[in-house]
Amino acid sequence: MSDVDLAVDLAGxxxxxxxMTAAGCAGRELAAYSDLxxxxxxxxxxxxxxACAGSPPPRVVETPSGVVSAVxxxxxxxxxxxxxxxxxxxxxxxRTVVSASAGSLAEYGxxxxxxxxxxxxxxxxxxxxVSDAHQTGKAVHVVRRDLPVGVPVLAKLxxxxxxxxxxxxxxxxxxxxxxxxxxxxxxxxxxRTLRPTLGAGPGLLSGPAVLxxxxxxxxxxxxxxxxxxxxxxxxxxxxxxxxxxxxxxxTAVQLGxxxxxxxxxADRITRELADELARRDLKSAADAVGLAHQQPEGTRR
Numbered sequence: 040m041s042d043v044d045l046a047v048d049l050a051g052x053x054x055x056x057x058x059m060t061a062a063g064c065a066g067r068e069l070a071a072y073s074d075l076x077x078x079x080x081x082x083x084x085x086x087x088x089x090a091c092a093g094s095p096p097p098r099v100v101e102t103p104s105g106v107v108s109a110v111x112x113x114x115x116x117x118x119x120x121x122x123x124x125x126x127x128x129x130x131x132x133x134r135t136v137v138s139a140s141a142g143s144l145a146e147y148g149x150x151x152x153x154x155x156x157x158x159x160x161x162x163x164x165x166x167x168x169v170s171d172a173h174q175t176g177k178a179v180h181v182v183r184r185d186l187p188v189g190v191p192v193l194a195k196l197x198x199x200x201x202x203x204x205x206x207x208x209x210x211x212x213x214x215x216x217x218x219x220x221x222x223x224x225x226x227x228x229x230x231r232t233l234r235p236t237l238g239a240g241p242g243l244l245s246g247p248a249v250l251x252x253x254x255x256x257x258x259x260x261x262x263x264x265x266x267x268x269x270x271x272x273x274x275x276x277x278x279x280x281x282x283x284x285x286x287x288x289x290t291a292v293q294l295g296x297x298x299x300x301x302x303x304x305a306d307r308i309t310r311e312l313a314d315e316l317a318r319r320d321l322k323s324a325a326d327a328v329g330l331a332h333q334q335p336e337g338t339r340r
Contacts, residue, residue, distance in 0.1 A: 105246015129159025261288020278311020
């Protein structure tokens, strides 16, 4: 790997690399392919207060430009997570971001209060499915209120709507960073049944096709609020994809659907990112953040 400093600070969470996993795209099985302690951070599957069976199968379908999925937040519930998944990660000293979702403000508060006393929680990612700024702000406020100050709150913004408005609402209500995006609304029709392929019908598109869309979200938020840390997610498959996210304004990136095809992708993309930075005489990942927003030399007035 090139001699480049990949370390970044994500809203107080010190990470050795900007490369993280995305919620729901990898579990313990990833440890067979990558050193989880070498990741910037491991984001857990999204946890709800009560156990959730998830969407009816099939839940994932491949398309020429990525995958459309509707998993439905399958998880063992908070208590099951606290007694199985989280201790496993804590014992291995994996930097852990817990993704949490709820159907009400009361549930968000309960999740935050119980996560606040659980060992091994380095940050909480609030999974927001709404594209309403007011509702986004209220959910983030409740989580931030009930977590210790030293635990960063990441707001994963809902798909659609005014992404800058959602980000502003989240930050104004206590989010330390924002994550974009969750995927984009999509549908696949089965040529045999002539009905939606996924059991849930509609889903979210992720993968190569959404990289330009996710980049635009990152760009717009950084342009409007350059002081806010942004995590870019969507379609990152190579080191240059990751670099593009940083240049657009992201402090870190999350890997999602690429892990389904290449479970060792985190190590490869981290190496490639270091090489891409070195090739452009950038000494650190932090030096690249927002660089695309700067005017080229000779055009400044």
